[in-house]
Structure formats: C-alpha cells, structure tokens
Amino acid sequence: MRHKSILHKIVKEGKSPAFAYEFQSLLFKEMALSGFFDNCNSLAALVVANGSTVAVTDSMLKRRQQLGLPQLSGVNQMEIKKIAEKTGIKLRLREEKR
C-alpha cells in the first residue's frame, strides 16, 4: 500500500486536508482504473434512469412511515433524460456498454 503510506505522511505533516482529498481521489482512480470507471458509469446511469443512485425499498418506505415522514415525491424523469440527451451522456453510456 504505497499510496496509503504517502497519504498518511501528507496528513501527518499537516498539509491541507483539501490537498489530501485531491490525493485520495487520484488514489482511487489510479488503484482500480477499470473498476472505477465502470462504477461511475453505473451510478450516472442510475441517476439518468431513476433520478437516484439508491432504489427505494418497501422496508425503507415502512421506515419512513414509522418515523412520521411523508412518502417520497415523484421525479420528473423526462427532464433528466432531456438534459442527458443534450449533454451527450446517454450516448456515452450506451457506447460504454458495447
């Protein structure tokens, strides 16, 4: 874990945490390039398709009820899809899947 020891050195030497954060972002990208981009594409595709990266389960709907929270309001998915089309993200995601 060469990256981790470098990171800890940076943090322990009192450099800016923002700098450490930038470093960690790079670390995650570097340590698993293929996995990282696949994961990014999946999450982005979920936002475009559902408006959220997390599916709402029945148990969570029940939990919301137990906590006295209202039901979740619907998302205007057409708007997100239009933005995705306009910015070309949909096309890129399709290409990634091939």
Place this chain on the structure above:
Amino acid sequence: MIPSRFPQFEASSLKVLAELGIRLERIDGWTCCPEPLSMQTVSKETWYSVAARNISLAEEKGLDILTLCNGCNETLFEVNKELKANEKLRQEVNRNLKEIGRTFKGKISVKSILRVLYEDIGLEAIKKHVKAPLKKSKIALHYGCHIFPELEDFDDLKNPQSFKELVNALGGEVVTYPSEMTCCAAFARPISEDVSLDFVREKLEDMSAAGAECIVVLCPYCFLQLDLGQVILSRKLGRSFGIPVFYLSQLLGLAMGFSPREMGLDFHTVKAHDFARRMEPV
C-alpha cells in the same frame, strides 16, 4: 441517499431544526444532487446541468438549500458558486436547462447543516436548548472529505473549529486522532472492499486509542462506512470496536432532550442506546 436509505437522519434533522426555529420545505421533483465523483467523471457538463436544475427548483420557490449529506453539499455548493461566478459557464448550462423550460438565476445559497447550526443559529442559541448535556463524553469527529470545499468557505481548513465548537456546546469533549481528516473510503468499497475497510480500520483504531466513546459524522456514506464497517471488520478481524456512530442532528437532538426513538437510534448497526441513556436530562 438519505430519504431512501437513512430516513432517520431526515426525521431527526426536521425535528431538531424545527425546535431551533428553522422551517424546512420539501421540493417536489428533486433528483439525486448528482453524486459528485462519479457524475463528474462521466460528464462534467451533465453534473453542472442536473445540479443547476435542482437549484432552479429551489429558486422558483425562493428558498435557500440546506444539505444533510456531504456529497450533496459538495455538488450543490460548488455548482452554485461556480455558476454564479462564471458567466460563460452559466450561459452554457442555461442552454441545457432551456430544453426543459428552466433557468439557473444564481439567487440562493447552499449550506450544510453544520454551517446553518454554526452560523445562522449560533452556539449560544443552541446551548439554550440543551437539556441533556453530553457530560464530557469523549467524542471523535469525522468530517468527511466532501465537506471541505464548503468548510474552506467559512472555517479554517487546516484547523477547523466549527464542528468542534458545536459538539463542545452540547457538553461533549472532542478527542483528536491522527486520521481525523482522512476519507472514510466509501467510494472505494465497490472497487476494493479490502482497501476501503483498511481506511475504516485505521480510523477506528485511532479513535479507540484516543478514548472515543462515540463518533459524530456529517454524511450518510461516512455513517455507513463507520457503522456497518465495524460489523464487517469484527467478522474479518475478530475484533469488536463497539463505538456508536451518530449523525450530527441525532446527537444534537439527544442533547436537546429528544428520545433515542425519536432520533431513530433503533436503526443503527452498532447499538447506540447505552450511550444515549447516559445523557439524562438535567
């Protein structure tokens, strides 16, 4: 993520903020912020545009945005700030929003719950609401790295005080530990669980060595890592840390006299009731 995975943080925040005089309104049609790291990696233009759409929904209602998640805060705070400052970028994003009949105007602000509590409500006002102080309990703070862009805007990033002062105002004693400002590594989990958990293990060992009796977080992903992560680590290492994790509004609510049930402690993986029971009202 909070509404569909950790609604207890939404419920505790609504209760606590209402008691402190902050009225929250829901915005219909809201989507994922979107999550900062993945969407920016795939398409920065889409990241700006989806976030700007969310901001425009709040603008239409004339409301500022309060975020409960560090990831949401980073996206919405950064996009709001950049689009306000960069006219060319704002025009480009507004061309995309025109397709759906919306416009980013740049008229509102985006703040985390930490900033609202610290700046808008203030420590003195919060102290007046404390009915069950933390009795010098030793508390480890975990900031979470996505809060740093906003933290830099209102605190000293090299030596931040706001979170610490807030927990001190509740009667807690904040402990410092070497890995305090490092990432929880939640994003690495789908790629390498071992690497991700290694960050968690190191943090928990540091917190434990510092004598922490509980952990306070500002982000649901960090909560997941540190709460569920403890159970996974105990299976893998055979070592139980047993340090309960609280989201900020839960700890604040307990100090304000709300019950553990009202604050949603029943849904934690590492049981937090023993810690909560020690905070008896005075």
